[in-house]
Amino acid sequence: MKIIIIIFYFFLSFNNLNAESTVIDSGKIFKNLRCLICQGQSVADSNSDFAQTIKLVVRDQIKEGKTEKEIYRFLVEKYGEWIVYKPPLNKGNSILWLLPYLIFLIGGIMIFILLKKRPNG
Amino acid sequence: MKKKIIKTSITLFFLFITLVFFIGLNKNSVYDTTNLVGEKLTHINLNHFSKNLKITEQDLKKNNFNLINFWSSWCGPCRDEHPFLLRLKDENNINLLGVNFKDKKNNALKFLREFGNPYDLIAEDKFGKNSVNLGIYGIPESILINKDLIIIKKFIGPITEEDFKYIVTAINK
Amino acid sequence: MISNFGNTILFISAFLSSFIIYISFKNLKEDKTVLKKNIYQLCLLQSTLIILSFFILISAFITSDFSLITVYQNSHTLKPLLYKISGAWGNHEGSLLLWLIILTVFSFLFLVYNNNHPKNYRLYTLITQNFLILGFLFFLIFNSNPFSLVSPIPKEGLGLNPILQDPALAIHPPLLYIGFVGSSIYFSAAISSMLSNYQGKLFAQSIKNWVLISWSFQTIGILAGSIWAYYELGWGGFWFWDPVENASLLPWFAMTALFHSLKVLEKRNLFYFWVIILCIITFILSVTGTFLVRSGILNSVHTFANDPSRGLYILLFLSLLIFGSIFILFKKFQLNDYRINPNSKETFILVNNWFMIFYLITVLLGTIYPIFTEVLTNHKVSVGPPFYNIVIIPIVVIFLFLMSIGPNVKWIKNKFENYNLLIKILLASVLINFSIVFLFKSYSLISNFIIISSIFLIISTTLDFYKCIKKKKFNFPRLTSHLAFGFMVFFIGINHNFSFEKDFNLRLGDKEKIENYTVEFKNLNLEEFKNYKAIIGKFIIENYDKKLNLTLSPEIRIYENPNTLTYEASIRSGLLKDYYITMSNIDRSEYYNVKFQKKPFMMWIWISVIFISIGGFIRLFENEKKNY
Numbered sequence: 001m002k003i004i005i006i007i008f009y010f011f012l013s014f015n016n017l018n019a020e021s022t023v024i025d026s027g028k029i030f031k032n033l034r035c036l037i038c039q040g041q042s043v044a045d046s047n048s049d050f051a052q053t054i055k056l057v058v059r060d061q062i063k064e065g066k067t068e069k070e071i072y073r074f075l076v077e078k079y080g081e082w083i084v085y086k087p088p089l090n091k092g093n094s095i096l097w098l099l100p101y102l103i104f105l106i107g108g109i110m111i112f113i114l115l116k117k118r119p120n121g
Numbered sequence: 122m123k124k125k126i127i128k129t130s131i132t133l134f135f136l137f138i139t140l141v142f143f144i145g146l147n148k149n150s151v152y153d154t155t156n157l158v159g160e161k162l163t164h165i166n167l168n169h170f171s172k173n174l175k176i177t178e179q180d181l182k183k184n185n186f187n188l189i190n191f192w193s194s195w196c197g198p199c200r201d202e203h204p205f206l207l208r209l210k211d212e213n214n215i216n217l218l219g220v221n222f223k224d225k226k227n228n229a230l231k232f233l234r235e236f237g238n239p240y241d242l243i244a245e246d247k248f249g250k251n252s253v254n255l256g257i258y259g260i261p262e263s264i265l266i267n268k269d270l271i272i273i274k275k276f277i278g279p280i281t282e283e284d285f286k287y288i289v290t291a292i293n294k
Numbered sequence: 295m296i297s298n299f300g301n302t303i304l305f306i307s308a309f310l311s312s313f314i315i316y317i318s319f320k321n322l323k324e325d326k327t328v329l330k331k332n333i334y335q336l337c338l339l340q341s342t343l344i345i346l347s348f349f350i351l352i353s354a355f356i357t358s359d360f361s362l363i364t365v366y367q368n369s370h371t372l373k374p375l376l377y378k379i380s381g382a383w384g385n386h387e388g389s390l391l392l393w394l395i396i397l398t399v400f401s402f403l404f405l406v407y408n409n410n411h412p413k414n415y416r417l418y419t420l421i422t423q424n425f426l427i428l429g430f431l432f433f434l435i436f437n438s439n440p441f442s443l444v445s446p447i448p449k450e451g452l453g454l455n456p457i458l459q460d461p462a463l464a465i466h467p468p469l470l471y472i473g474f475v476g477s478s479i480y481f482s483a484a485i486s487s488m489l490s491n492y493q494g495k496l497f498a499q500s501i502k503n504w505v506l507i508s509w510s511f512q513t514i515g516i517l518a519g520s521i522w523a524y525y526e527l528g529w530g531g532f533w534f535w536d537p538v539e540n541a542s543l544l545p546w547f548a549m550t551a552l553f554h555s556l557k558v559l560e561k562r563n564l565f566y567f568w569v570i571i572l573c574i575i576t577f578i579l580s581v582t583g584t585f586l587v588r589s590g591i592l593n594s595v596h597t598f599a600n601d602p603s604r605g606l607y608i609l610l611f612l613s614l615l616i617f618g619s620i621f622i623l624f625k626k627f628q629l630n631d632y633r634i635n636p637n638s639k640e641t642f643i644l645v646n647n648w649f650m651i652f653y654l655i656t657v658l659l660g661t662i663y664p665i666f667t668e669v670l671t672n673h674k675v676s677v678g679p680p681f682y683n684i685v686i687i688p689i690v691v692i693f694l695f696l697m698s699i700g701p702n703v704k705w706i707k708n709k710f711e712n713y714n715l716l717i718k719i720l721l722a723s724v725l726i727n728f729s730i731v732f733l734f735k736s737y738s739l740i741s742n743f744i745i746i747s748s749i750f751l752i753i754s755t756t757l758d759f760y761k762c763i764k765k766k767k768f769n770f771p772r773l774t775s776h777l778a779f780g781f782m783v784f785f786i787g788i789n790h791n792f793s794f795e796k797d798f799n800l801r802l803g804d805k806e807k808i809e810n811y812t813v814e815f816k817n818l819n820l821e822e823f824k825n826y827k828a829i830i831g832k833f834i835i836e837n838y839d840k841k842l843n844l845t846l847s848p849e850i851r852i853y854e855n856p857n858t859l860t861y862e863a864s865i866r867s868g869l870l871k872d873y874y875i876t877m878s879n880i881d882r883s884e885y886y887n888v889k890f891q892k893k894p895f896m897m898w899i900w901i902s903v904i905f906i907s908i909g910g911f912i913r914l915f916e917n918e919k920k921n922y
Binding site: 156195 | 585589591602605606609612613616617620624665666668669670672673674882
């Protein structure tokens, strides 16, 4: 019985990993771009002239075969980092990306020390 | 001693945060792209408004200074800045490139007939796609660049008397 | 007239607060062990007066008394009555009055309900709380006075922002304020506990119900905001990681950590200073949130009109809070020697706190990071959903597993016996997950982990429920909240992976095929309503396989006061899925931009969150029962 389950599991997980798509989802890109003339809306959520233009350009670039990253890089170059909701992981933004995990690590170590303190028995 | 260091550093940390908040209060929270000054424009490839021609970097490199102005007949504030553009036309050291943005050709021509044509060159951007390449996010918007296509200043919104004076001094230095 | 009256009341309240502080200090020095009678009366009077002034403001809104600036700027004679009333707290000044109501009412109730605790502890709490009240009263009177006059008196008001004219948003602020303004009382109690050296179990007992109340209301308040965002903003999402949303989530994390730790303090008399720190952090985060929202320092969907002087005042207040509490904490802090067995409930609660603090720091950092980059490097960045998702979600997976095991661990010393059972549950979760993948649709690796871990939590909590009923030893509050949390994560995971949205441009009469649906733009009508005009579209959605035939009617509303367009989504909610459609006009074109979405299990996400908070309320009633 167990063996059958394990086989089933592997079959499915293979199926699952295989299905990861390679098509770029334009909707996802729009959600990750800020509409510069709106109040806190993404390009996906806005219907302004600006958002429509960006949508056209992004769709064109996907057709040209650009990757998601290249599209973000292009737009950052043109409008600044403000346009992407995901700040690029570079030297400047390393505090943002690494500090949470650093704190997590420190918290773990603190708990560990606290528990270690207790005498045996 | 060790305790004192910890206490001082915690206090300083919070002091730092409050200070940053305090300075942040006086900053403008509305974003604009003026921080792109000093960047170089690349990959310029615009369609000529009336002829079957391309306008590229070469066309801009010929002039000491260029003002790229995005306009449209349906844009109200474009009318406000028009007189200043006409006055800039009289300046020798600058080339005015007008990019007609998401407009109908007839309306655009009517607009120019009515208010005058300040541009040395006119390009068209029918779907607005070229505006992205130039970092435009709303019209009217104008970019002042030098011979090397480096951005000297961005004018977001209509050009005012003050902006006009700024351009005149900048190009006659 | 009304304004004079309102103003007078505010001044009297400020005077009262000072008097309460004075009389409490006097009472402290006296030898008697009981509080002076008149302190109760003064506190009752104080909260009554503030409530009275709030009713005065509401009546000014109802009668459209435009001599008050606040009413003039936020109301209009043609507005429906409900929104005239809710408009009273739908603006900066009025909402501060709501703040004050909660500060004073909680202050009074805490005093009354804790009469079995020592005099000095109660008095110091009262004094601290009244300093807070005084601070807010000054802010209200001198900077954001709801009773300020405008002259000459305008004939008509400017109207309330139409997207705020909504029932969910009418109840959202009061709920949320009970939550995070309510945290003021345990902030005061924490300060007082240090000043009066009233520590340990008894202190924990005195504040635990207050923490529960604020946490439960905060949960419901966040939900009301989310539901509102879902149908009113018209984008189909319910959480945008917007600074204002984050501001409500930050105290929630702190409160959650707090009432878990409070349990340890109550049962085992451990973590006293940690509890104190959490009490302080919760309220400080609430004020920080207010600062971020009201000062206009951040760019957000929900902007109040910004005014730097407001921000300055709140910042001043905030720094007084921070440095005041740090000062007292440094004076009183002692490193206690804790002896905890690594395999015990204490440890697991500590681990819960560890994760909560991680979430808290991540969200806080993401929210204020743009301020720092701008101030320090003059460079603007946006931190949005991708950041939070990438950083937080992997940690949530581990968190859910620990959340399944933790509650069954015993105090002091535990022994794990049922490794086998855990493996079986894990296997079952994996199987269910892959059945979903196999039968319906595959999704990313991280989604697999999230769904497996949430199912793990659901199964193990359900088993606990079963065990509880068998042993007749109930712990429904915890089980309800934990189970609901598991379901919430599960449904969000499924919703995220099985939603689809498609936007396209249609003219009247056009049809569009999406997957196996067709959306037809059938009709367009202009209708006039009391305070707006609406362009109402009629869309027919058909699905040939399942014989679905739906008519949805999204609207574009044109409000004149103030002059705004709003886009109203049309939603067909169901138990299994919501169909969601919005339309918006495209400038200079006959096309309309239509967004069609299918969102599975939306209803269940709402229900799960309601049950998370119900768990808190059940615990509250249980605690009350034990007391009598």
